[in-house]
Amino acid sequence: MIKVLFVLVIVVFLAQIVRVFEISSKIKNTKNEVSDSSNNINGIFLLISGIGLLVFFFWQRAEWMDQTLQISASEHGPIIDALWDTTMGLIIVVFLLLTPLLFGVAFYFRGRENRKASYITHNNKLEFFWTAIPAVILLALISYGLNVWGKIVNQDTSDAMVIEVYAKQFGWTARYSGLDNTLGAANVRFVGGTNELGVITENTKDKQIKDLEDKINKLENDLITISSAGKRKLIQQRIEKLQKKKNTLLTYFITTPKENLIAGEDDIVVKELHLPVGKKVLFKFRSQDVIHSAYLPHFRVQMNCVPGTTTQFAFTPTITTKDMKKELDNDAFEYVLLCNKICGNAHYNMQMKVVVETEEEYSNWLSNQTDKKIINL
Amino acid sequence: MSEHEHHEKENFFTKYVFSLDHKMISKQFLITGMIMGVIAMGMSALFRIQLANPGESSSILSTFLGRWAEGGVMSPDIYLSLVTIHGTIMVFFVLTGGLSGTFANLLLPLQVGARDMASGFMNMLSYWFFFASCVVMIISLFVQSGPAGAGWTIYPPLSAVPQAMSGSGLGMTLWLVSMALFIVSSLLGGLNYIVTVLNLRTEGMSMTRLPLTVWALLVTAILGVLSFPVLLSAALLLIFDRSFGTSFFLSDILVQGEVLSHAGGNPILFQHLFWFLGHPEVYIVLLPALGLTSEIIATNSRKPIFGYRAMIGSILAIAFLSFIVWGHHMFITGMNPFLGSVFVFTTLLIAIPSAIKVFNYIATLWRGNLQFTPAMLFSIALVSTFITGGLTGLILGDSALDINVHDTYFVVAHFHIVMGLSAIFGMLAGVYHWFPKMYGRLMNLKLGYAHFWGTFICAYGTFFPMHFLGMAGLPRRYYSNTAFPMFDNLLDINEVVSFFAIAGALFQVIFFFNFFYSIFRGPISSQNPWKSTTLEWTTPVERIHGNWPGDIPSVHRWAYDYSKPGMDEDFVPQIVPLKDGEEEHH
Ligand code: HEM
Ligand SMILES: [Cu+2]
Numbered sequence: 018m019i020k021v022l023f024v025l026v027i028v029v030f031l032a033q034i035v036r037v038f039e040i041s042s043k044i045k046n047t048k049n050e051v052s053d054s055s056n057n058i059n060g061i062f063l064l065i066s067g068i069g070l071l072v073f074f075f076w077q078r079a080e081w082m083d084q085t086l087q088i089s090a091s092e093h094g095p096i097i098d099a100l101w102d103t104t105m106g107l108i109i110v111v112f113l114l115l116t117p118l119l120f121g122v123a124f125y126f127r128g129r130e131n132r133k134a135s136y137i138t139h140n141n142k143l144e145f146f147w148t149a150i151p152a153v154i155l156l157a158l159i160s161y162g163l164n165v166w167g168k169i170v171n172q173d174t175s176d177a178m179v180i181e182v183y184a185k186q187f188g189w190t191a192r193y194s195g196l197d198n199t200l201g202a203a204n205v206r207f208v209g210g211t212n213e214l215g216v217i218t219e220n221t222k223d224k225q226i227k228d229l230e231d232k233i234n235k236l237e238n239d240l241i242t243i244s245s246a247g248k249r250k251l252i253q254q255r256i257e258k259l260q261k262k263k264n265t266l267l268t269y270f271i272t273t274p275k276e277n278l279i280a281g282e283d284d285i286v287v288k289e290l291h292l293p294v295g296k297k298v299l300f301k302f303r304s305q306d307v308i309h310s311a312y313l314p315h316f317r318v319q320m321n322c323v324p325g326t327t328t329q330f331a332f333t334p335t336i337t338t339k340d341m342k343k344e345l346d347n348d349a350f351e352y353v354l355l356c357n358k359i360c361g362n363a364h365y366n367m368q369m370k371v372v373v374e375t376e377e378e379y380s381n382w383l384s385n386q387t388d389k390k391i392i393n394l
Numbered sequence: 395m396s397e398h399e400h401h402e403k404e405n406f407f408t409k410y411v412f413s414l415d416h417k418m419i420s421k422q423f424l425i426t427g428m429i430m431g432v433i434a435m436g437m438s439a440l441f442r443i444q445l446a447n448p449g450e451s452s453s454i455l456s457t458f459l460g461r462w463a464e465g466g467v468m469s470p471d472i473y474l475s476l477v478t479i480h481g482t483i484m485v486f487f488v489l490t491g492g493l494s495g496t497f498a499n500l501l502l503p504l505q506v507g508a509r510d511m512a513s514g515f516m517n518m519l520s521y522w523f524f525f526a527s528c529v530v531m532i533i534s535l536f537v538q539s540g541p542a543g544a545g546w547t548i549y550p551p552l553s554a555v556p557q558a559m560s561g562s563g564l565g566m567t568l569w570l571v572s573m574a575l576f577i578v579s580s581l582l583g584g585l586n587y588i589v590t591v592l593n594l595r596t597e598g599m600s601m602t603r604l605p606l607t608v609w610a611l612l613v614t615a616i617l618g619v620l621s622f623p624v625l626l627s628a629a630l631l632l633i634f635d636r637s638f639g640t641s642f643f644l645s646d647i648l649v650q651g652e653v654l655s656h657a658g659g660n661p662i663l664f665q666h667l668f669w670f671l672g673h674p675e676v677y678i679v680l681l682p683a684l685g686l687t688s689e690i691i692a693t694n695s696r697k698p699i700f701g702y703r704a705m706i707g708s709i710l711a712i713a714f715l716s717f718i719v720w721g722h723h724m725f726i727t728g729m730n731p732f733l734g735s736v737f738v739f740t741t742l743l744i745a746i747p748s749a750i751k752v753f754n755y756i757a758t759l760w761r762g763n764l765q766f767t768p769a770m771l772f773s774i775a776l777v778s779t780f781i782t783g784g785l786t787g788l789i790l791g792d793s794a795l796d797i798n799v800h801d802t803y804f805v806v807a808h809f810h811i812v813m814g815l816s817a818i819f820g821m822l823a824g825v826y827h828w829f830p831k832m833y834g835r836l837m838n839l840k841l842g843y844a845h846f847w848g849t850f851i852c853a854y855g856t857f858f859p860m861h862f863l864g865m866a867g868l869p870r871r872y873y874s875n876t877a878f879p880m881f882d883n884l885l886d887i888n889e890v891v892s893f894f895a896i897a898g899a900l901f902q903v904i905f906f907f908n909f910f911y912s913i914f915r916g917p918i919s920s921q922n923p924w925k926s927t928t929l930e931w932t933t934p935v936e937r938i939h940g941n942w943p944g945d946i947p948s949v950h951r952w953a954y955d956y957s958k959p960g961m962d963e964d965f966v967p968q969i970v971p972l973k974d975g976e977e978e979h980h
């Protein structure tokens with residue numbers, strides 16, 4: 018009720034203002050039309066707002082620039098940052114040229130009763146220059162950009178450490194590929210129990226098949242005692258479903274090449290990413306449900322995780338967490354992996370801690386994870 | 395006289411509801427678009443309140459959202475739904491239906507010299523399909539499981555699997571139905587616009603004498619007709635995947651502990667289909683605004699538009715390129731890196747025609763006699779946002795740089811400024827400029843100024859700081875930034891943004907008041923209040939069926955003879971024959 022009244026009051030208030038405008042303009046004999054004085058005032062406002070926009074821009078840079086990601090912590094990071102600085106520099110120069118030009122011209126040529134506009138329709142020479150110059154600059158920018166892009170996507174990954182980054186609603190899991198540096202086969206149909214990532218090996222298969230068989234046996238036992246036809250039918254259906262699932266798993270198992278099955282046995286599944294500094298890693302991304310995006314802003318790394326396929330990104334971390342803490346003078350600093358593709362209600366909180374450490378600390382950590390080996394699950 | 399003199403007697407329904415007259419249909423589009431705009435703007439105010447005050451209880455939220463904001467705290471699900479519907483409404487209902495629908499309908503027949511659209515009936519259908527799609531979209535806000543929440547880009551599997559989020563249930567179905575209706579509307583309208591421009595031009599109105607508005611609206615319609623069917627097919631395939639068990643976009647999915655029975659599909663395929671429309675769509679939104687403001691800037695500079703042919707050329711170049719750049723939305727989907735390079739190349743090329751347009755605008759102002767009507771101010775503001783927002787496109791179009799700002803607030807800043815603000819400014823400029831043609835009255839000038847300055851300042855205040863949020867790595871579509879310590883220090887930026895966003899929304903009250911007040915009480919307009927050269931200002935102030943009482947005038951010159959030397963007035967309408975010895979500009 019009060020809100021309705023409030024709105025009404027505003028409307029009446031505005032109506033009164035307009036009436037006042039109208040009456041006063043009748044008295045002063047001005048019309049509801051643009052005049053020299055309104056052109057003057059708006060022209061000056063335009064000039065001020067052009068300057069204001071620049072001031073606002075510089076104020077924001079001074080105020081907030083140090084909250085942006087300044088230091089990159091990967092080998093390709095500085096290459097991207099250099100491209101960024103070049104492009105950003107160019108953009109800022111153009112912005113600082115065109116904004117004052119636009120508002121300045123608008124102010125300078127503000128309408129006056131006795132001013133006559135010039136009849137200028139085109140100017141081929143001028144138009145040629147302002148087409149050619151941007152074209153040349155852009156071609157340079159394109160080739161610079163593609164050069165950087167090539168360096169990032171065409172890295173030699175033959176000696177990179179392979180790690181799987183696995184996404185699901187709403188968390189991350191990592192799988193280290195073990196001594197063979199090869200990830201074993203996996204499929205969402207094998208996810209269950211302790212096998213969170215659906216890795217397919219002899220022992221995970223056995224476990225899952227046994228689970229299914231236990232369930233089937235139990236249901237078959239139930240059948241002996243139950244006589245109601247309706248209930249029997251339901252149970253039989255359930256048994257059929259489990260049988261089918263078992264057959265699917267076996268088919269997947271049989272059609273997977275032997276070496277891919279063995280490769281999975283020494284894989285290690287963990288909830289925190291540890292990376293040795295200075296060593297190239299090749300991330301392989303998978304998702305079990307919807308599209309997620311693995312975003313590691315400090316390393317200038319991002320790649321979508323797409324259900325049904327694997328994607329990848331290679332990079333080399335260059336600064337340990339400890340050194341970064343010092344660099345930023347922030348003891349609480351940690352690298353993180355964020356989700357950056359809308360994936361459901363807890364999207365805003367889908368994260369994993371990333372630790373970059375020395376080779377030694379890393380192998381210490383890794384040797385403590387043997388209980389998370391697939392073979393030991 | 396013409397057959398339009400003895401029209402059938404009109405009743406309320408044929409005049410205001412099921413009207414076949416393009417001028418009435420244009421007003422229907424405008425009012426509907428404005429209502430949808432208020433809804434979408436209100437939504438942005440609500441989620442900005444959430445972002446600036448994470449976790450705090452607010453009575454505004456509980457009033458508007460009810461059970462979606464228990465205890466005044468917004469739920470994450472409804473946050474995503476609000477963002478999704480906000481984006482959908484703004485892009486499709488306000489800036490496609492509302493903008494093109496209003497001005498193509500109003501201006502095409504009037505500016506090419508036709509009595510109406512090629513098919514009045516199809517035109518009416520186009521509006522009513524639009525209306526139906528708005529209604530379905532609004533209904534979707536009230537379903538039990540909530541409106542669609544997968545983002546306006548509705549990527550599957552999130553949008554395809556109801557178990558994945560609450561908004562992917564009935565809400566998503568309604569979203570798809572609404573969109574299908576919308577596309578039908580847009581196709582009916584678009585075909586009509588194209589045929590009208592190509593076939594119904596009056597005598598002497600050659601293609602190179604057309605005002606730039608007509609060119610822009612024509613090319614927009616062509617873009618729509620070529621790209622919307624692709625979205626329709628994507629939507630249909632998605633409906634099949636959702637409801638009939640097909641696997642176009644789905645494979646090997648485990649959600650809520652259960653493996654779905656889909657296999658072999660590819661979600662990336664959907665993105666290709668979506669962005670094949672999605673990128674041209676941003677130009678469907680932008681080109682009409684550029685067309686309207688070209689006209690307004692020339693008229694109010696009392697000068698010919700600079701580089702008329704270059705303007706047409708750049709519209710065509712932008713339109714052509716817009717079909718081969720869609721991959722820039724997909725650099726990090728795992729797409730083949732070489733394909734990515736191709737899209738970098740085509741994307742950055744668009745900067746050339748865009749730069750030409752900006753230079754031409756500024757050159758038009760140069761040595762003009764600028765009349766700062768509200769329409770003119772909004773047009774100048776459009777040039778400014780087109781510069782500011784367009785420039786950051788050079789970063790997002792460069793795949794190597796996109797790696798780190800893709801899907802962050804940097805993107806939100808970029809597209810709101812270059813597409814959102816530019817198109818909204820163009821639309822507002824159009825409303826102020828052609829209001830006399832729609833309602834025969836003038837809008838109040840001082841309220842127009844107040845509205846302009848408030849809007850302009852708040853617009854930059856809202857969207858400029860978002861670049862910094864993005865450069866700090868803040869992802870978009872985050873319900874709250876509190877889950878990561880690295881974003882803790884961004885709260886003060888968010889507060890600035892929310893302050894200006896809400897102030898900006900309040901300034902629109904002035905506009906709505908001015909608009910509705912002036913419809914009934916504004917001073918009566920003269921026939922040609924802006925001293926313009928184009929044909930629409932040769933029709934009588936009373937807007938009649940058939941537009942011209944007598945014969946349709948024929949055209950003798952281009953649309954930009956402002957301040958031509960040797961003439962008595964500083965404008966020469968297109969209907970005035972060339973004087974002896976006068977040369978027509980080419
Ligand atoms: C009234 C002023 C507006 C404000 C304050 C506003 C604010 C926002 C914000 C903050 C977001 C991002 C939310 C998030 O990612 O979590 C957003 C999303 C969006 N807005 Fe706006 N916006 C406004 C007007 C517009 C206009 C005029 C357009 C037209 C192009 C528009 C189109 C979009 C789109 C397409 C999205 C993306 C939706 C998505 O992520 O699915 N907005 N808006
Ligand atoms: Cu996610």
Ligand SMILES: [Cu+2]
Pocket residue numbers: 672673676719720722723
């Ligand atoms: Cu695009």
